[in-house]
Amino acid sequence: MQGHRRIELTPREQEVYDLLQQGLKHKEIAEKLGISLQRVGALHKNLRLRILNKQEMRKPFCSENC
Numbered sequence: 001m002q003g004h005r006r007i008e009l010t011p012r013e014q015e016v017y018d019l020l021q022q023g024l025k026h027k028e029i030a031e032k033l034g035i036s037l038q039r040v041g042a043l044h045k046n047l048r049l050r051i052l053n054k055q056e057m058r059k060p061f062c063s064e065n066c
Contacts, residue, residue: 007050016043 009017012033019029026040033040 009047009050013043013047016040017047020044020047 012035015033016029019032024032026037026044030037030040
C-alpha cells in the first residue's frame with residue numbers, strides 16, 4: 001500500500017509501542033513487562049528515533065501485509 005513505510009521493530013519494541021498506544025506510563029510498562037524503567041525509556045527512545053515525527057507514533061505501523 002502506498003504511503004505506508006514499513007518499520008521493523010523487535011518483539012520487545014512492539015510490546016512497548018502497543019502499551020504506549022494504550023496510554024500506559026513508563027513505570028506501568030516496566031511493571032507489566034518485568035523490565036527496568038530505564039529499559040523502557042531506552043526502548044521508547046529507540047522507537048522515537050525510528051519514527052520521523054511524534055504524530056506518526058499515533059498511527060499503527062504497517063505490517064508485512066501492507
